[in-house]
Amino acid sequence: MFGIINKYIKRTPFTRTVFFVVSDIFLISFSIYLAFFLRFEGQIPSQYFGDILLMLSVTLILALPIFYLNKLYSFSWSYVSAEELISLIKATTLVFAFLGVFLFFFKDYPVLIGFPRSTFFMSYFLVILLSGGIRFAKRIYLLLFRKKTKHKKERTLIVGAGDAGEQILRSILSGQSNIFEPVGFVDDSPVKQGVLIHGVKVMGKIDDIPRIIKEQRIESMIVALPSADSFVIRKAVEQARKAGIKNIKIVPTLTEIVDGKVSIADLKELKIEDLLGREPISFDFEAIRKFIQDKKILITGAAGSIGSELCRQIAKFKPDLLIALDQDETGIFNIAQEMKSQSPGLKFETIIGDILDKEKMEYVFEKFRPQIVFHAAAYKHVPLMEAHPDEAVKNNIFGTKTIAELAVKFGTEKFVFISTDKAVNPTSVMGATKRVGEMICQSLNKEGSCRFVAVRFGNVLDSRGSVIPVFKEQIKKGGPVRVTHPEMKRYFMMIQEACLLVMQAAEMGKGGEVFVLDMGKPIKIIDLARELIRLSGLEPDKDIPIVFSGPRPGEKFFEDILTAEEGTEATHRDRIFIAKLAEVDKEKLESQLSRLKEILHQRNKEAIIKMLEEMVPSFSHKD
Numbered sequence: 001m002f003g004i005i006n007k008y009i010k011r012t013p014f015t016r017t018v019f020f021v022v023s024d025i026f027l028i029s030f031s032i033y034l035a036f037f038l039r040f041e042g043q044i045p046s047q048y049f050g051d052i053l054l055m056l057s058v059t060l061i062l063a064l065p066i067f068y069l070n071k072l073y074s075f076s077w078s079y080v081s082a083e084e085l086i087s088l089i090k091a092t093t094l095v096f097a098f099l100g101v102f103l104f105f106f107k108d109y110p111v112l113i114g115f116p117r118s119t120f121f122m123s124y125f126l127v128i129l130l131s132g133g134i135r136f137a138k139r140i141y142l143l144l145f146r147k148k149t150k151h152k153k154e155r156t157l158i159v160g161a162g163d164a165g166e167q168i169l170r171s172i173l174s175g176q177s178n179i180f181e182p183v184g185f186v187d188d189s190p191v192k193q194g195v196l197i198h199g200v201k202v203m204g205k206i207d208d209i210p211r212i213i214k215e216q217r218i219e220s221m222i223v224a225l226p227s228a229d230s231f232v233i234r235k236a237v238e239q240a241r242k243a244g245i246k247n248i249k250i251v252p253t254l255t256e257i258v259d260g261k262v263s264i265a266d267l268k269e270l271k272i273e274d275l276l277g278r279e280p281i282s283f284d285f286e287a288i289r290k291f292i293q294d295k296k297i298l299i300t301g302a303a304g305s306i307g308s309e310l311c312r313q314i315a316k317f318k319p320d321l322l323i324a325l326d327q328d329e330t331g332i333f334n335i336a337q338e339m340k341s342q343s344p345g346l347k348f349e350t351i352i353g354d355i356l357d358k359e360k361m362e363y364v365f366e367k368f369r370p371q372i373v374f375h376a377a378a379y380k381h382v383p384l385m386e387a388h389p390d391e392a393v394k395n396n397i398f399g400t401k402t403i404a405e406l407a408v409k410f411g412t413e414k415f416v417f418i419s420t421d422k423a424v425n426p427t428s429v430m431g432a433t434k435r436v437g438e439m440i441c442q443s444l445n446k447e448g449s450c451r452f453v454a455v456r457f458g459n460v461l462d463s464r465g466s467v468i469p470v471f472k473e474q475i476k477k478g479g480p481v482r483v484t485h486p487e488m489k490r491y492f493m494m495i496q497e498a499c500l501l502v503m504q505a506a507e508m509g510k511g512g513e514v515f516v517l518d519m520g521k522p523i524k525i526i527d528l529a530r531e532l533i534r535l536s537g538l539e540p541d542k543d544i545p546i547v548f549s550g551p552r553p554g555e556k557f558f559e560d561i562l563t564a565e566e567g568t569e570a571t572h573r574d575r576i577f578i579a580k581l582a583e584v585d586k587e588k589l590e591s592q593l594s595r596l597k598e599i600l601h602q603r604n605k606e607a608i609i610k611m612l613e614e615m616v617p618s619f620s621h622k623d
Contacts, residue, residue, distance in 0.1 A: 024067060028127055028131070032059065032119070039118055071087065084135060088128060103120065153178075154220040157184055157209070158184070159222065159236045160228075161195070161202050165224035166197055168251065184200060186202070186205060186206055188205045188206055206239060209239035213240065214243060218243075218245065220247035221247070221248045222250070223248065224262075227253075237270065249267040250271075252266055253494070253497075271535070283504055284504065287507050291317075292317035296321040296369060296370045296371045298372070299373075299374045299376060301377030304377075309499045312342070319346075324350050333350075355395070355402060361402055362406055369410055369411070370410075373416065375403055375418060377399060379395045380430060382429075385430040386429055389609060389612075393612075396434055397596070398597070401440050408450045413449070415444075415452045417437055417441045417454040419434050420434050420458070425619075425620070426616060427622040432612040432613075432616045432619045432621075435616045436616060443589050446512075451509065455506070455515045460494070475544055478544070479543075481532075483526050501517045505576050508573060508576070514581055515576055516579050518577065589615075592611070
């Protein structure tokens, strides 16, 4: 019976809604009739049939829209929870409150004279019992009559006995085809020790993982700690590795979980960012939504790591139009296909073009009139830009200048320049060109109505061009993994969090600010390499050797986020600061840019670097 009903409900959300609406009509009708039946001990006097019909009509007219508004027709039948029960109780209470008001005002109406008040209260409890019963029926059925699966299940330990852990367990218990057999929980909370959650016991703390794995013959582990920092997750993983567990799954971070609900379908393989880059960040999603919703938004460099992730994140906040611009046709094709699949209702335009093509860029601005511009297009590879400083200058400086000036000309509301920690005390051509890009934005902020903000942050984990894909390829080939120096450190951040912080900073910017994202603690590159080797199921310096190749041209051992001279000002947003920067002399900057453009035609590397040193006094070039 449940199989037939479930097959019907799974067809579309509409069929599920129809099923529960029809069920509620029948169950509410039955509840009211049963209330009268019980009140009169099975012999309902004929004069009360009018009362039944009137009460039933008013209750249904009230209940169906109130239940709908309380989302009682848009839940998962398999994963129904106490949250839905509370919503049902609230909705039913509201229905009967209105019904009570109706009965009070019309108590002298001939049909309602002598109305038995006890039936009102009995109906209320019966509606909750029966409508709640149909919603919990499948979950109860699955718990009572779970079929034995033919395939062998893995004895699984769940790390984290909080909301996420409970949801994962519930998802496992209600599923038929998953490979997990939950054996127990571990959680560091003292009050949870020994507690049973859906019949599964909290067996100890994270330090007890090796003992529990041995005693319970655990074969796999699920880390259900979406809000925990990387230290806690790394500790749990290390304990599991000590006991020989390699099959480890993890629940996504809170920034990846849109509605706060998780199931086994959300579980993912353990990645390097889960061990080194996760620190809890709070976002004001409502403020971001107001900033993005119903706006026309242009993203330059949309095929790159940051640009494409900005597309994904911005799409969630329902812009009026999202325009993705890049000269990489394959990358633009890929993000367009992804947007079509993941956000089918989104108005999405793709532009193939070079930001140095002023005529084409002017056409784009004139046609679409973007209200917000996220300028992520840039050359970012430090060694390559050391070899080709003319290209770095053309793209990162004059490309930025072209897009920024068009934003002023066509009345863009806000221009967001994606900068880098390498712009602080730069030692590379790339860093110096990004600092000049910031200066251009600062100078143009005083013109027109467009407000310019720049956002600095460090390396993004697993982005294109970062060390992680390089290390992975080296590991795949059997090594060695090449690290420049044992003391080399970098700031890293998850790409989703970096883009959300950029959007948060952009939302709060009044114009002229250079925002700095707190990247947390710097990570040693050698630790990154070792962790990636372990994630591949191998041992560093045993299965895969690590060798040191020496720093590359333009590289620092440690990236500054801000100079001591600049300093920062805290903002009211978590992890976002404002750099205290000197005012930019617009006339001087324009003169320097004109001279820089002349030098470009000479193809003289030393002259370009010398001019950059003049423009950025803190630039100390390292050969």
